[in-house]
Amino acid sequence: MRALWLMLLAPASLAAQGNVSTQGFGYPTGQLSTRSEGAAGAFGEFDAQSPINPAAIASDRTTQIHFQYDPEFRTVAVGGTHENSTTSRFPLAMISGPLWAGGAIALSWSTLLDRTFQVSQSSLINNFTNNQRDTLTSTIQSSGGINDLRLTTAWAFGSWLAIGGGLDLFTGQNRLLQQVTVTDSIPNQYQQSQFKNSLSYNGVGASGGITLRPVKWLGLAGSFRYGGGISVREGDSASVAHGLIPARWGGGLLLNPLQGLLISARYDWEQWSRLSALGRGDLQAQNGGGWSVGADIEGPKLGTNRYVTLRVGGGNRPLPYVLAGTPIRETDLSGGLGIPLLGQRSVLDVSVLHADRTQVLGVDEKAFILSVGLTIRP
Amino acid sequence: MTVRPIAILVTLLGAALAATACSEHLNGGVACPVLCPGQNLQVFDTTLRIDHLAPVYDTTVASFPLLGDEGTLLLANIPNRADVRGIMRFDSLTNYFAHTVNTTTTNLYPTVAHDALLLFAINRASVRATRGSDQIQFLVYDVDTTADTTVSVLASRFTTPHFLGSSSAILASALRDTLTGNVLDTIKIRLDTAAILAKVRGDRKLRLGIAAFVANSRSDGVRMTINVSAPAPFIRYIGSLDSLKNKDTTYFRITSNLRSVTPVTDSSLQNRLVHYPLAVQGALTDAVDALNIGGMPARRVFLRFALPPRIIDTANVIRATLMLHPRPQPLQLPGDTVVLYTFPVLSSNKVTTPAGATNFLPTTNLYNLDSVKVAPSSGSVATFDFVNAVKNWQNISDTLNTRSLVLRILPEGGTSLETSFWSSFAADTSLRPHVRLQYVKRSSFGVP
Numbered sequence A: 001m002r003a004l005w006l007m008l009l010a011p012a013s014l015a016a017q018g019n020v021s022t023q024g025f026g027y028p029t030g031q032l033s034t035r036s037e038g039a040a041g042a043f044g045e046f047d048a049q050s051p052i053n054p055a056a057i058a059s060d061r062t063t064q065i066h067f068q069y070d071p072e073f074r075t076v077a078v079g080g081t082h083e084n085s086t087t088s089r090f091p092l093a094m095i096s097g098p099l100w101a102g103g104a105i106a107l108s109w110s111t112l113l114d115r116t117f118q119v120s121q122s123s124l125i126n127n128f129t130n131n132q133r134d135t136l137t138s139t140i141q142s143s144g145g146i147n148d149l150r151l152t153t154a155w156a157f158g159s160w161l162a163i164g165g166g167l168d169l170f171t172g173q174n175r176l177l178q179q180v181t182v183t184d185s186i187p188n189q190y191q192q193s194q195f196k197n198s199l200s201y202n203g204v205g206a207s208g209g210i211t212l213r214p215v216k217w218l219g220l221a222g223s224f225r226y227g228g229g230i231s232v233r234e235g236d237s238a239s240v241a242h243g244l245i246p247a248r249w250g251g252g253l254l255l256n257p258l259q260g261l262l263i264s265a266r267y268d269w270e271q272w273s274r275l276s277a278l279g280r281g282d283l284q285a286q287n288g289g290g291w292s293v294g295a296d297i298e299g300p301k302l303g304t305n306r307y308v309t310l311r312v313g314g315g316n317r318p319l320p321y322v323l324a325g326t327p328i329r330e331t332d333l334s335g336g337l338g339i340p341l342l343g344q345r346s347v348l349d350v351s352v353l354h355a356d357r358t359q360v361l362g363v364d365e366k367a368f369i370l371s372v373g374l375t376i377r378p
Numbered sequence B: 001m002t003v004r005p006i007a008i009l010v011t012l013l014g015a016a017l018a019a020t021a022c023s024e025h026l027n028g029g030v031a032c033p034v035l036c037p038g039q040n041l042q043v044f045d046t047t048l049r050i051d052h053l054a055p056v057y058d059t060t061v062a063s064f065p066l067l068g069d070e071g072t073l074l075l076a077n078i079p080n081r082a083d084v085r086g087i088m089r090f091d092s093l094t095n096y097f098a099h100t101v102n103t104t105t106t107n108l109y110p111t112v113a114h115d116a117l118l119l120f121a122i123n124r125a126s127v128r129a130t131r132g133s134d135q136i137q138f139l140v141y142d143v144d145t146t147a148d149t150t151v152s153v154l155a156s157r158f159t160t161p162h163f164l165g166s167s168s169a170i171l172a173s174a175l176r177d178t179l180t181g182n183v184l185d186t187i188k189i190r191l192d193t194a195a196i197l198a199k200v201r202g203d204r205k206l207r208l209g210i211a212a213f214v215a216n217s218r219s220d221g222v223r224m225t226i227n228v229s230a231p232a233p234f235i236r237y238i239g240s241l242d243s244l245k246n247k248d249t250t251y252f253r254i255t256s257n258l259r260s261v262t263p264v265t266d267s268s269l270q271n272r273l274v275h276y277p278l279a280v281q282g283a284l285t286d287a288v289d290a291l292n293i294g295g296m297p298a299r300r301v302f303l304r305f306a307l308p309p310r311i312i313d314t315a316n317v318i319r320a321t322l323m324l325h326p327r328p329q330p331l332q333l334p335g336d337t338v339v340l341y342t343f344p345v346l347s348s349n350k351v352t353t354p355a356g357a358t359n360f361l362p363t364t365n366l367y368n369l370d371s372v373k374v375a376p377s378s379g380s381v382a383t384f385d386f387v388n389a390v391k392n393w394q395n396i397s398d399t400l401n402t403r404s405l406v407l408r409i410l411p412e413g414g415t416s417l418e419t420s421f422w423s424s425f426a427a428d429t430s431l432r433p434h435v436r437l438q439y440v441k442r443s444s445f446g447v448p
Helices: A054-059 A272-278 B004-022 B151-155 B172-176 B193-201 B267-272 B387-393
Strands: A002-009 A064-069 A072-078 A081-087 A092-098 A103-114 A117-127 A132-157 A161-183 A193-215 A218-234 A240-244 A248-258 A261-270 A288-301 A307-323 A326-341 A346-360 A363-376 B043-049 B056-064 B072-078 B082-090 B097-101 B104-108 B112-121 B135-142 B163-166 B186-191 B206-214 B222-227 B234-240 B251-257 B275-281 B290-294 B298-305 B315-324 B338-344 B372-374 B382-385 B404-409 B418-422 B434-441
Touching (some): A054 A103, A161 B315, A193 B434, A261 A307, B072 B275, B135 B186, B206 B222, B315 B387
Antiparallel strands (some): A092 A103, A103 A132, A132 A161, B112 B186, B338 B372
């Protein structure tokens, strides 16, 4: 037998994440409710439906179920070429209710990092029997991410202080597909190549937080997340890589200068580099803080004692990595509204966030993230 | 201000936008390669030459189908290339007719016969001749001997002393006309009545040898098949008890159908031998450096692959092509092409011989392996794509499902056409079979 290595067809350098926002282990959704997203995350430390500050659930001690849907409409521009894509996300679901003596409990499921993308590239290969060029399409696809399953309890001590804590279980999977398809005019000449892989994550953490309301028009909040260990297993292999869940701390300020007007500011810092040990590539992680400011305004009246809430906000936050020496950040502008439905028994929140990510290597990426959240108080 | 309509409108708008987003469209790639680092996806292209049975065991296997199982009866007369004649057995000639007077039926045994005929239909689509103007004629001989199927003995009977009759000359273009519905495709050959009557009154065993040839140009060739079912060939004669001279007007048309009564020890063979081809000059002589397909009797090529496990078991093959270099054959008839079919072998390694394995073929095109049309006289490399078979072989042990293919023609025994390729024993190594594989290697991917 003689093997002739005739040629090595490299249709292109292909793979992984063909955009700025889903590099590394994925895009940090922020773990924010639709309501918080409407103000660019500024209310995250005070919002009972955002699994950020465990103490916040004590501020709304009704039994409630919240879930939301956040599709992202992304545009990536390279030179004069624009490419649009849509990613569907269900980043948050939560059920919460009251406990005795001012207490509250919540079970939440939220996406810490979403790694959903698909990259396709086409090239031409020589069909040696037909003397023609056939189109070869290579596709890399990933879906899933690392999720945060958290059990939270909090107690309110009077109207001015609440303290909470939570236990976090980080779990999830990246389902990966590598596919090669050749399109030609003659059937049965080519077969599709498909390789599947999966990355399974398991980790733990803990969270704590506090909210203060020293005076009626002022609120203060602070929270942290302690990151425990996280492991990743590739497929059904025995080898496991170990890393650490990113630590996080943040604080917020809430002002209520007028009836029906809330203004908030928030700072949040995350230690993404603790995930580096899980990876194999040379992607550089970055730690850093982001800020946001926003307002929540009581809008037009909707029936008796019900108001449409209008929200607006803006901010800037880091994404977890550095690309080509450039720290990647995202500048957000958002707006939204909350509509009470069925009396006060449910609320439909809708927000739209415009994300402008750092331009790097000539790639300019912008996205609109629509968020639709429904809160039901049975 | 009450804004119920606005709220409803916003709600509906949000729902509509969300619904739109439900149709996820992830595809991207414009930012590659700059933002797609580290995971190069490469298509490898490897050509393996097959030397002395490795990685492919290649051999010619004969003969297919079993004699008499052809489904048609081939006649071919192509000077210096093919001489295939037909044998038809009428081993129980009908020697009586039922005569009813009033309500009484009596079997009458004719003593006089006239207008003895052999009638058969040809498959018009199978008719090939050197020229459309060729005049085709059929000759019929008595080939009844004790030697059942011995070619040399039977061939020697196609001589004048055994001549029974011939057809008129028929224009090849008319025989071949498959478009005009009213063109006659039934051939009627007037037989020697005295000889037939002697058979009828004797051992009732009539065995006919039939040959076709071009009457107006002996250098031209002809090839066709006779229908052996619906309608099957039959013998007919007019029988009566006495000659018309004695004023006996009781006569009947008596027909006899194909039947074989020998060999008595093998009923299966006995049934098959009601009609069979007599390959006086048939297939090419097999040689170790040749892979022969088709011909009369038909051969198959068996290929058992032992391709590198690093490719077959761990990579994804996107294209697999077997390339066979032809041994061009002299042209039989102008425009001759033969379609070669690739069949997977569905057997475990318990079947140890190629001859045995070539019988384990699916009845359907199980793996969607395409056929390849080749001109036997052509010098072009024939390529057979078998990636669909490779896909089915992957992850299944070679002991359970041998990685084997068979190249054959359809229908076997229905044509004298054959094609020949160089085998892995060809002295010129560049002419040996090659297998070209294009594949994508499995890689650990997805870990950032």
